[in-house]
Structures are given as C-alpha cells and as structure tokens.
Amino acid sequence: MSKKRPRAQPNVDTQLVELYDDLANENEGIRIKAAEAFSIKFSPTNHNSSQLISEALRRLIRGLCSSRYAARLGFSVALTEFLSQHWGIPSSTTGDLQISQLIDVLVKQTEVTGKVAGQEERDHHIGRVFGARAFIQSGILLQNDVPANAWDRTLDVIYEAAKNKPWLREMCGGILYEAAQMISEADHDPTFIRNLIRKLVSFGLAKTPEGVAIWLKVHKNFPQAELPTGIWRDENPIHKKEKSELARIMKETSIAERSDGENPEKLQKGSWTPKLHFAWNVILAELNREIPAEGRKEKSKTVRFKDFWQVAVDEHLFASTSSVERKYWGFLLFQQWFGSASRLLLPALFSPRFVRCLINQLASKERYLHLAAEKTVKSIMSRADLEPSVASIALRGLLANTSDQNLSFDILTKTKTVERLMVLGDDSSLRHFVPELCDKLVRPGVNDEKDATARRQITIDQLTILLKSRQSSVKQDPHSSDSLGLTCHILEVLATYSYFSMEKSHPNLADCPVPPMSERTQQTLRSRLSTCLSFLLTRNSEPAFFASHVVDVILRHEANERMHSILELTGTLGETIPNARTFLENIHNQASSESRDKPTLHAFELLYSLTMLQLYNGDPDAVSILEELRSCYDLLVERRQTADQVGPEVFVEILLSFVSKPSQLFRRLAQQVFTTFTPIVQHDGLRSMIKVLETEENLSGQDEMFEDDTVRSMDYSSDDDSAVGEVGMTNSNEVPSLSDADEDSQASSERDNGQIQSEDGDEEVAVFEAKLSRTLKAGESTDEDMNDEQMEALDETIATIFKERKKVVSKKKQKMDAKEMIVNFKCRVLELLEIFIKQRHKEQLALDLLVPLLTVTRTTTSKIVSVKACNVMRSFSKLCKGPAVPRVEDQDAIIKLLKEVHVEAMQKAHANACSQASLLLVKVLVANGKESLDDIFDIYSKTQRSLLDPRCGVKPSFFIDWVNWCNSAKPARQT
Template sequence: MAPDHTTKKRRREPYNVDTKLVEIYEDLASEKDEIRLKAAQSLVSQFTPDKAPADDQIKRTLQRLFRGLCSSRKAARIGFSIALTEILTQIFSTTRESSEFGIADVLKIWESQSNSSGSESGQEQRDHHFGRLFGAEAIIKSNILFEPSVPFTEWNKVLDLIFELAQKKPWLREECGWILYRCVYDLAARGADAKYVEAAVHSLSAYDLVRCPEGVAVWLAVKDMFPNASLPSKAWKHDDPLDPKERSSLSKIMKESSSGDSQGGGQGNPKSSGVWNSKLHFAWDAVISRTSDVSRDTKSKSSKSSRLSFTDFWVEVVDNGLFASSSSDERKYWGFLLFNKILNEGSEQQAAHIFSKNLVRCLTNQLAVEDRYLHRMAVKASKAIQARVSKEPGFAAAAVRGLMGASGAVNFDQATKTKTIEKIVADANHEALQEIIPLFEELLRRPGTSDEKAAASNRHFIANLLLSIVRSKASTGNDDSDEDYQAVLEQILAIFVRFAYFMMNTGDPATAPEPVLSQVTQEVLRSRINSALNSLLASQKYASSIPYAVVKQIRDAAKSEEYGKFIIFIDDKLQESVKTAFKSLKKLSSKEKKGETSGIGAFKLLYSMTVLQVYNGDADAVSMLDELEFCYSKFLGDEKTKDNADASDALVEILLSFASKQSQLFRRMSEQVFGAFADQVTENGLESLISILEAKESLAGQQEMFDNDEDDDVEDVEEADDDDDAEMIDVDEDDSDVEVIEAGNASDSDNSNEEESGDEGEDPAELADFEAKLAAALGNYGADQDPNADDSDADMNDDEMEAVDDKLAQVFRARNNAASQKKDKKDARENMINFKNRVLDLLEIFVKKCHSRVLALDLLLPLLRLTRRSTVKQIADKANSVLREYTKLCKGPALPKLADDIEPVWELLRAIHKEASHSGPPTHSTACSQASLLLVKVIVGHDKALITGVVDIYADTRKDQLCSTKCHVQPSFFTDWNNWCVSASKQLKSQQ
C-alpha cells in the first residue's frame, strides 16, 4: 500500500522579513504628522547617493510606494507621497552610470500599480484613481521630468495620463488641474523651457479642457509666467479668457454650465464634473487675482491690454451668474463663499464693489428666515461685513451704501431682523461717517417708496441709525483724538432739526421730501433729538456745546426759513423771552471762551434745554425762562445784583420742574446742573427737595405738589385712609375697560401686590352696585322683568323712552367718571414715584458733594421716614441707599462741624430715636442706627463732654423699649451703640 503523502507537512523555506522596513511603511500611513515625517525621513535616508542603492531595491521600494498611494487610508496617500517625491529626487539627483533604471521605468511602475482593471469594487477603483493622481503629483514635484537628459516624450506621457484621468473621471478634474497649475509656477521658478507649459496647454486643448475652470486657471498662469509661450490660437478672443468679449463665456464656465458655446474655435465646453463641492474652485483665485481694479470705462481706448475689470467680472460672472434668480442654492452658496473671500482678503476697492443687486437681494431674503437653506451662509456673510468694518472702519461707508443704496434695501435691518447696519455705523470712523450721514439725509428726504406708511417706517429706521451713531460716538467724546466727531454729531442733530421743526414742502423738487413728512414722523424726530442729547450729556466735552448748537440752529433756520416754515407757534411774549435767553447764552459763550468755568457750562446747558422746551411747545417754559434769567443775574450778574441764596432757591425750583418730567434727558440734565451748584443750595432749596419726599405717593400728593385744582372729595378720601406709619393706596375700584387703556402705561417703578391683584378683575360689590343702578334706571323694563306680567308686552312711548335714556346715560356717566378717577389715581401714583426717584438722585449728588455741611443733617429724618413709609420698595431702598452713602462719607475730618448753637442737633437725635421706635422694614432699623451714630460722632466731635447727654438719650430709648408697647426699637439698635462705645471709650479716656 502506497504511503499517504497528504499527511506530511512540507518544510517552509527560510524567509527574512525586514521588520524595520515594515514599521516604516506602517508609520507612513499614520494619522500623526510627526510620525509620518519621521518615517519618510528614515526611508529616504536609505537612498542617498552615498548609499548607492541597487536597482532592485529601488524598484521594490517604488512599487511599494506607488501601491501605498492606492491605499484607502487617507493619511497613507500623504505620507507615501512625501516619501516618494523625496526618493525620486534623491535617486535621479546624480548620474548613476552603472544603473539601467530610468525615468521610463518609474512611469511604468506608476502606471501599472495605479491601473484599474475594472474587476475591482467601486471603492477600490476610486482608490486606484487617487493613487494615479498622487503619483503624478509626486513625479512632477520631484522635477525628474524636467532634466535636459530626460526625453520630452516622458513629459507628454505624464500629461496624457493626467488628462485621461481628468476626462474619464470629471470629479477628479479639479485636482488634476491643480497639479498642472502649481507646476506652471514651479517651472517658472526653475527657469524651465516654455516647451513644457506649451505642451500642457496644447494637451488641454486636445482633450477639450481649455474652456473649463481648470483650463482657464492654467491658461492664465502660463500667460503670466511665460508671456512668450506659443499657445493654441482661437481658443480665446485675443488669446485671453479675461477679454471683455469673453465675459459671457467666462460666466458659464465658472459656474460649470454644461450648455455649449457657439464660439471659441468650434470647441465645446467639457462635461460638467457632476459633483458639487462645498469649497471654492481654485480657478476663482486665479481669475479674481488677474482682473483689473480699474473699470474699462476709465481706461484709455487705445489700450491693447484691456482686461475685464473686477466690477464687470463680479456683475457678469457672480451677480448675474451665481446669484441669478434661476441659479441653484448650491451656486448661490459658492457666491456667498466668494463674497466672504473678498471681504476677508480683497482690496478695499474690490470689497466696495461686491454689494451687487442680486447678491444683496439674496442676502436679505436668506437672513430674514431662519429655516432657509442658505440662512447660515447669509449670517456668516453678515458677520464678515461687520468684521471687515471692525478691522477697517473706513469700509463702513461702502458697506452701508451697498446694503442700503441702489442695490440694497433702505430698511435692511428691519427686513432681515438683524442689527447689521446699526453695528456697522457704530464702528465707522470719521471719514466713513462723512459719506454715510449725507446718504442717510437723502434717505430721510426720499425713503425709497411713495407709500406714506412705508416711508414713515423707513424714516424712523434711518432716524434710529443716526441716533445709534450719536450714542456710539458719545462714549468716545472724551478722547483727544476724537475732536472731529463733534462736527459729525452737530451734523446729525442739524439733520434732525431740519426735518423735525420745519415744513419742507418748499416747492423745490430737489430739496422737498417725497412723500411729505407726517406729523408723527416729525414728533419721532424731535424725540430722537432728546435721545441724542441724553447720550451726549454723559460726555462732559459735549454737554453744553452741542445743545446750544441745536437751539441756535433752530432759531437761525426759523428766521431764514431756509428749510420752510417753522411748525411750532411762539407768541410775541414767549419770543421776547427766547430772545433774552439767547442774549444770555451769547454772554455765557463769551465767558467760556475767556476761560471762566465756574457754573458757565451748567447755565449754558440749562438755558439751551429750556429754550428747546419752548421750541417743543412746552407751555411752562415761559416762566422757567424768566426764573432762569433771574438765576443768571443773581449768580453771574454784576456785583450789585448778585445774591446766591435767592438764585439757588430759584434754580432748585427750575431743576425740579425738569426732574418732574418722565424723561431721562431732563433727569441727566438736572443732575449735571445740580452737581455744579450743589454747594450753593440753601436751607430753603433743600426744604423744597425734602417736601417732595414727604408728599404722598397718590393723587392727593400730586395735587399738593403741583397745585392741581381737582375734586376735593378725592383728597379727603385719600387723607382719611392714610395714617402716620404707612400710606394705604385704594385699589378696590377697577374696571375691565380701563385695564385695556392702562395696559401700555407701564412705569419703571414697582407696584404693590395689592394694586396688582386689584387689577385682575372687577370688584363684585362695585359691579353689584352698578347693576342695581342700571336696574333702577330701567324700571319695569329691566332684563329681569317677569315675562308673565300683564304689561310685559306693552311698548314705551317716546317720553318714557327718553326718560329711560337719560337715566341710563347718568348711570354710565357715573361709571365712566369712577373709572377715570381710578386711572387718575394710578397715573398720579406713577408720577409721584418717578418724581421721588429723581429727587433722590439729586440728593445723592448733594450728599456726595456736601456731606461735610451741617445743612446735610436735615436729610436724615426725611430719608428715614421715607424708608419706613413708602409703599414702593424701590423708593424705600433708594432712600436707604442715599442715607447709607451719606453716613459712609462722613468720617474723620469729613464730619460736619457744628456752630455754637447745637440744640437743633439734640432735637434731631431725639427725633431719630423716636423714628426708630416705629415698626418698619429691616433696613429701616439699620438706617436709624446709622443716622443716630452719625449724630453722636458729630456731637462728640464738637465737644467730648457732651457724651453724657448722648448716653441719657439712649437710656431713655431703652426705657421706652422696656416699658412701652408702642416702642418697637430693634435689638440691633443698641448692639451698634454698644459696639461704638467699646471702640470710642479708649479714645475718649486718652483725651481726658
């Protein structure tokens, strides 16, 4: 029986594996750059001339490297390509006489290793195509084809393989073109013969790839780097893709249009790549960088080298091409990429011309709706504009013209629901504003629509933009480098004045607004003047100069009627007061120029704001001007008329008139003026401020302050419901109809919970009373009449009907009067809260500037009472804050110094201790303790022997706490006193 040879194992032949080389190839495919580079260096070091590598070693290594380029691992292509390029450079850098391995062998290995037989899977075929592409790039970069000893046919062979790949696989055409595009520059840097680039362009033509983005880029590069190269004729008009006559063709090519071209030497456009790429084609850079910054219209007609200007290129290729209404979202996406590219990298002249009509329309539409396909790209474009302006403030003018001019929309921010324009103008520099402001002025005159409602909306938007410029520049008003901005700010306010106070329908079409400004728009513009001045008052540099410039502009324009008739009626008496005020303003300006500063700026501001009130139609402004003139003569007049005491009292009253208005502008103005004259406030002036704090936060309080002649019954009811400890606000009355009216009449003050709950529904008792009166008025004809009554079907005659109507009218009139009274109460309460807030602001300024004056001690008790009594937490907290600030400032040498008569201070200390006995919020007790200790320091600072009297007062308060049920002094009151005694005892004993 024959032996069974299948059971025997065949002996393996010994095989040596170079593990180090395996590791190198493995590292070439690493995802980490440093590992790949280290592996490439290790491999290349084996092929240096001194190592004299054998042909077999070279062949095996090249086969392995070309095969590695076909790997599906993306990092492998990078690492193997680097190693391949360097090894080819090393091998053929010197003459190898004994070697038979040449360039042709390299190309054979490349072709064979990257060849796809067609039996592979789709992914494997793609890997082989990429391998061929990367191999071509490595061969070209190594420059082995461009040595004089290398046959020119080898270069042609490489070109054929590249173009065959580009033609066979259009999705690789861009990469193939990029390799040749970079090759042109490398050859130019080497000083190579033009025949290489000529062959490349002729191959482009042979494969019908001249009229494609890659062909355009390569052609332009060759024309620039090899101007004397011989290129195919009739491929382009005048042999230039950027010839103006080629712009239509260029537009189709750059957006990869597949439609044929009847011209161009019979050559059709190549097949589209069929694959959309989210990145811009490199050909865009090649084209844009070679367009002329100068328009063809400005060039000499005799110029032979006329090229398509950037503006014409942008309009034809980008705006009418990529952003055409029929373009796909993908092409518009490319358009936004180009837009951002020019914004980030383009010259100022280029960036100024990219706000074309179709692009801005697309940008507006895409920004307006979040769920649109290109919304995120539009947002990036908007941010790119803002970034360019932030980096280059002078670009703001071009951006505003582009977005709001002929190609854009006047209401761009409104249409897109963004603040793009607002942010742009805020960053604009002085030069840009000199262009932007006249544009806004023209848009106010002609807002781009004949519809009155739309025109008003656009004008309001423009006014808000001008106001935003004022606000942004007001914050930089104290910088020496921004002195030019005052002229800009005055220019803006002059525009407001022109359109806000005059009827500009002069009959001159060149200057008359179209359509005519509505009364509402003019009121809005006047309010914008107030808002602008409010922002400028924050800057001491512009506080007096610009308000004066505004009223002077109004006066001069009213006299000359340059802008039409002045719309505010001013009678002769008021006109005379205004005239006197301007005389005083002129004197103040003269004093200011001479260097006098004490109170000059404050008076100038106060005069200007009062005159502005006159121009706004304020009926109280006449008396205010007269009082102001009195103050001026007493403060700044000659020695005979000066009387600071009377002037100070009158000035406080004027400032209170401004502070009572619910306007931040007048609040800020009154604070600035008060701060200038706070040290001259008298006892009477301070009492005027205190009286407001002690007034009720109600209709009765408002009547008391403003001397309103209202129904006495309302005041009686208010006073009946008020006691010494707290104000009780009547909130039982309510009406659902009134609630609708009051919905938009919100105040910045806190409302009590009782009032809020009272607004939720109508009082049942009140409703029942109304229904009873209604039933009484209807009599037998009421809704609840018995239907079985004998006279149920009887009809009323005319007299009976009239009588019922009269009774019903009386019932509803009474109901409306009650609702009106309730609304008056609520409005009065809000007015008083606002007024008290403003007064507390002034008192805060007073204590900061005058805390060392004995007069300031008069504030202690009113502030304590307000902390306890006020039903508005905001007011109570603010009063406590002022008091805390006062006591904090009064330390050491800053303590008030008493005169010989100190009895009023003793009385004040006793009154504060009595105030501390009332129950109140936690802050009230703390404030009483702080106020008491402040007086103790003042008394002891005057005479240390008086400490015994202080101890007696505290002892009396302790007795009341122990014995009286009405005394609610908190324990912390005495704790603070004990702590002070401990700290002060050592000092008192040491000074005895």
C-alpha cells in the same frame, strides 16, 4: 516515512518594512521622518542594485493606491524624492529603465484588473494621479535631454483622469496649475507650456473651472505664448464680453468642446464639496491685479469685478432658485474675498441678492445656512476691526440693499450688526456716510406718507445710533475734530427738520423733504434730538457745547428766508427770542474767556440753551423760566441786586421744574447743573426739595405740586432713551449700555404689575357688576311683556351704566398716573439730594435731611422711593467717618434731631435706616464734645422703655447696632 523538507525563509528587510509602515502613518511628523530615512536608504551613494530600485519604485506606486489618505501623502513625498534622486541626475543604478518608461510602470501598477469593488477602483485612479504628480514635482520630465513624449504622456494620464473621472477633475487641475507655475519659475522650454494648453483644449477641458485657472496662469506668466484661438475672446477668459460664459463655467455647468468644434458633448459634473474651487482665488487675484490706481480711470477689456460678481455670484449662486449648496459656496466666497480683496472691490460684494439671502439666513436659527451667515457677519466685523474705514463700506452695502426698506437690517435679522459697524468705523469715513443717511431722511424714495414716515423712522434711529457710537467708541477720541464734526452734523440735521420746513417756500431744492415731513416724523426728530443731547450731556468736558450749538443752528435758520419755522414767533415770543439770543451770546462769550465763574457760566449756558429748546417744543412755562434764569444770573454771576431779590432757592425751583418733566435730558441737565450750584444751596432751597418728598402720591398731591393740569398729559412710563436701541458691543472693548435702567421704567413696571392700584378699584368693579346684573335680570324676567318703549328704556339704562363705568375707569387711570408721576418726581429729587450730600456732608445743613429721608421711607407707597431714600441715607452714613463727621455749633439742635429720629424709629419697621441716622447723629455729638453722652444714653433708654408699648414699632436691631457702636467706640484698655 520521510520527513518534509523545511521551507526556506525569505530574506526580509525588516527596516524597509517599518519604513513603508511609517510612510502610511497618520502622524505627519512620522511620515516626514520615514520619507527622509527612505531617501537615505536608497541614495545613489549606496549603490543599490537596479532590481532593488525597480522593486522600490513598484512598491511606492502601489502605496499610492492605498485607501488611506495618509498613505497617499507619505508615499507621494517618498516617490517624488526617489525619482529626483535616481532619474533627476545621471545614474547607472537605474539600469535600462528610462524616464520615458516610467509612465508605463505607473500605468501598469495602477491598472484595475478583474472585477474589483468600486472603492478599490477609485483608489487605483487616485494613485495614478498622485504618481503623475510626483513625476512632475520631481522635475525629471522637464530636463532638456528627456524625450518630449514623456511630458506628453504624463499630461495624457492627468487629462484622461480629469475628463473621465469628474471627482478627480479639481485635483488634476490643481496639479497642472502647479506645473505651469513650476515651468514659469524655472524658465523651462515654452514647448512644455504649449503642449499643456494644447492638450487642455484637445481634451475639451478649456471651459471648466480648472481650465480657466490654468489658462489665466499661462496668460499671466507667458504673455508671449501663442495660445489656441477661438476659445476665448482675445485669448482672455476674464474678458468683459466673456463674463456670462465665465459665470456659467464657475457654476460648474461645463460643456466639453470636441477638438473639431462640432457636436459639443456635456461633461459629467463632479460631486458637491463644502469647499471652494481653487479657480475662484485665481480669478480674484487677476481682477485685483487689474484695478487701476485710485483716482485714475483706465480703459480695459477685462471684466469689472462688480460685473463679474453680479453675474457669477449674485445671479447664479444667490438666486432665489439656487440650491442650499450653491448659496453656501456664495457665503464662502464672500467671507474669503471680503477678507482679502482690495478695499476698492468691497462695495461690489454687497449685491442685492446676497444681502437678501444674508438677512433670511440670519433671521432664524432654524435656517440651514444660519451658521454660515453668522460667519459671514464675523468676517465683516473682523476686517472692519482691522481697517475701520471698511466699516462705512459695509454699512452702505447692508443698508442700501435691505429688501424691506420699512425695516432696518438689524430689525430684520434680530442682530446689532449695523450698530457694531458704526462703533468700529472711523470718524473720517463715517463722516461721508452721514450725508447718505440724510438723503434717505429727506427723500425716502416713496410718496406715500405712511411708508415715508416708517422709512424716516429707521433713518432717524440710525443717525441717533451713529452719534452715540461715535461718542462711545473706545478707539476714537470723542473730542477729535472728525468726531466732533460728525456729532455736530447729526445734531444739525435733527434740529433742522425738527423745527423747520422748506416745502412752502422752496419745494424744488435738493434738501427739501419729499414728501413733506409728517407731524409724527417731526415729533420723532425732536425726541431723538433730546435723546442725543441727554447722552452727550455726561460725555463732554463742556456739557453746554452741544446744546448751545443746536440753539445756534435754530437761530440761524430763523434768519434764513428758505426756512419756515413750525413755531409762530408772534406777540411775546417774537420779543423773547431776540432777547434770549443776545443774552445767550453774552453768556457764551464770557464762558469762553478765562473767567473764574467758568463752571457757573457753563451751567447757565446749558440751562438757557435747553430752556430755549423747550420754548420751541411748545412748553408754556419756557418764557417765564427764561426770565427767572436771567434774574438768577444777574444775582449769582453779575452780583446785581434785583427788585425781586431772587436767590439760590429760586434757582432750585427752576431745577425742580426741569426734573418734573418726563425726560432723561432734563433729569441729567438738573443733575449736571445742580452739581455746579450745590455749594450755594441754602436751607430754603433744601426746603423746596423736601416739600416734594412730603407730597402725597395721589391726585391731591399732584394738584398741590402743580398749579395747572398740563402735567396730567405727561407720560412717565416712557423715556427718551428707551425709544432707541442701545449700541451693542461684543468684545472686551465694549462700552456700557447707553440706556439707563432708571426709576421711570421701574415705576412703569410697578404700574404694569398692578402694584400701583386705586384703593377703591375692587369696590368700584363690584358695584358696576351688581348694577349690570340687576338690570339684565330685570330685562330677562319681563322680556315677553316689554313693549318698544320699555326696550328702549332698558337700552338707555345699560348705556348709562357703561358710561358711569367709563368715568370710573378714567378716574382710576388718573389716580394711577398721578401716583406714578409723583413717585418719579421723588426719585429724581432724591438723586439731587444725594449729590448735595456728597458735596456738603460735612456741614450741619446736611443733617436737616435726615428726618425727611426717614419720613419718606416710612410714608411712601412705592418700594422704589423707599429703597432709594435708604440708599441716600446709607451713602450719608458712609461719608461721615473720621474727620468727615460734620462740625456743628448748636448741639441742642442735634439732640432735638436725635429725638425726632427715635420717634421715627417707633413708627414703623424701617429700623435699619433709623439706626443709621441715629448713629450718625451720635457720632456728630461725640465728635463735637462728649458732654452730650448722658443725653444720648437717656434718649436710647427712653426709646428702649417704649418697647413694652404695643404701639411701638421699633426693632431689636435698633438697639443691637447701638450696643455694637458703644463697644467699638470705648477707649482701648490700658495694661
């Protein structure tokens, strides 16, 4: 039995095998290193045999047909370098294989033979295209001594793939586009370009997105090239008369033309991809290049960008019948072009259909393109953040094309896009945007009063938001000339249309409202004017500036015959207004000069200006307040003695009349002015504020506090600032919310939650139900025997019961409103007292507030008032430490106060506040002399003995705090 001869092992180059493996690696760095090593191994200097080179060429081409994307990339790079090494320079190692024969090798190695799977067939077609690309990028086809047919055959390979395999068309178009760029940069023979375009036409691909991109590249880089005629008007795809055809092509409904121009055949469409075709950017670059210098008009045959966007994008991609996929492309186009297009082109991007689609997709997270719409908004914000002037362009586009003019963009989309743009914009560009908003306010575009009122409401809110954003923007100086001018302009518009009309005298003027402003619109304007002034009050070094500016605008309009004031200036008003104007001018002139009373003058100017506004708002007390302010001015500023001898206490009364009004503006006004005048407030002024804290929180308390019933019509459940949305911010530079979460809204919440209830409400309901039940039962028992008169009598009885119930409900609401009004009033007075304490806590006068604060904490029925009073007490206690402890002369008075505090501690469980007040008085007594210690211990001892009394409500913590204080106050033990 013979043995089998061992088979000879082939000589395998393991290094080369590893290189081929690395060329297909997913890691790009490994692929690059492998391509470099492959180039070194097959360098002409190594004198490899022609057989080895042919085998390497075959292996590289076969590698392009891999189903792995990374392999195509790695083998493509290696093949490009391999070709340039061996056929790009004279070499004898290539044997008889010429450049013209390389195409045969490529076609043969990528040919599909036999019955193969669809994916494998696709891989071979892709490999062929990648190989043709390597031939072009290596530069071997563009050498002078290379036969022309080599270039033409390579073009045929690419064009055939583009025509027959739609899914390869964009890749093939990109390769040819890069080839045109390469020919241009290397200044090659124009024959290459002519053949490129000639075959583009012959294969029927001229009117495809790829064909448009290639044609534009050739048209731009080879202006002298003779291009085929009859394809495009003036051989220019972006000619203004070709816009419809260009739009159809970019929508990818292409039609391939036969070379003879007859019987056009439809090209098969490629599959949809979630990325934009590169031809869009080529078109944008050309349209960007065609923009004339700003301010100069040039006649051009090129389509305007606005027209191209309207036809190609707005009418095609954003049409109501467009698919979700095409709308997605539209959003991608907007994002890309908004970020890179010239600022002059940006307005065209905000076309009607685009804005409508953006609103629809933003409105709900359930929409298919919601995330794409959000990214679109982010792209707008990103560029506006880098270029603030772009913000006004975006604002115009979004607001002008909002589909439902009765609603704003932010309301429809449930976002704060418009608000954020107003913050990002710069003053100089937004200053030109304000007149456009004013035009919408004057002429909303509808004649129906209801629709006009709704649209004007939106515009008024936008003006208010714009003003707030300018004063809040961290990027802008709120006191710069542009910002100041913009703010004053908005205030002037609000003031003008709040108090004046023009239609009665000059109905045809451009600034005359059409239709006329309704009463509701003017009420909204006055409310927003108050909101703006309230907001500006704390954001200006001279808080009286804007208020006096508004009053000045009103007074100037009074002298204008075109303006018709809504306030009839007759009788007393006719005399008050001129006198008030003269007095206000006098205060303003003094405040503008270098006066030592400058803060006081500004405070009076602010008070006087806002009181005049109240006069125009129809406040019946405004005239008397103006007179009292003038008397206070004479005494406090001019130092003139008046007949009535009014003093600071009258000034405090005036401030209290302001804080009693349900308005944030007057609340902030009182705080601002009270801060200035706190140093002159004396006991009588404090007594006026303490009286408010002592008022009962019911109807009798309301009647006691106010002489008339006009206050009962005030609504304390709303506030000026709550009527307008806050300015929204999204980044680290945002400012706090512009609306205060104040006690007014909290009190309203208490009422809504049923915490403010009428004491006899349940009993009244029970009585009503009992009466109604008895009457109905009586009617049912005698129903059959009742005649018409008895039936009528029963109906009258039931009607009477319901009338009585209505009166009960009305009375109950009055009680709730009265309580809410007093609660809000007390909260605002507590805010003033906190200001007083911060400035004058070192004085004995401040100690007079301790017992009233404890009393209101105990007696109030509102948790809000109780908490706020405790906070004021806590603030007082914290301020009085070390050298800041008040210095007193009358220690007996402090001892008396301490006893009153301990009496309060026994009344109810508000021990924490009482303990703070007691220890504060102890510190005052000790700081002013330790001889009072015995009295202090006696008082605490007496209070402690009362613990056995069941009526005593003092808590053990009251004495724990006292013991802890004693322990901390004893002197250190000396060793």
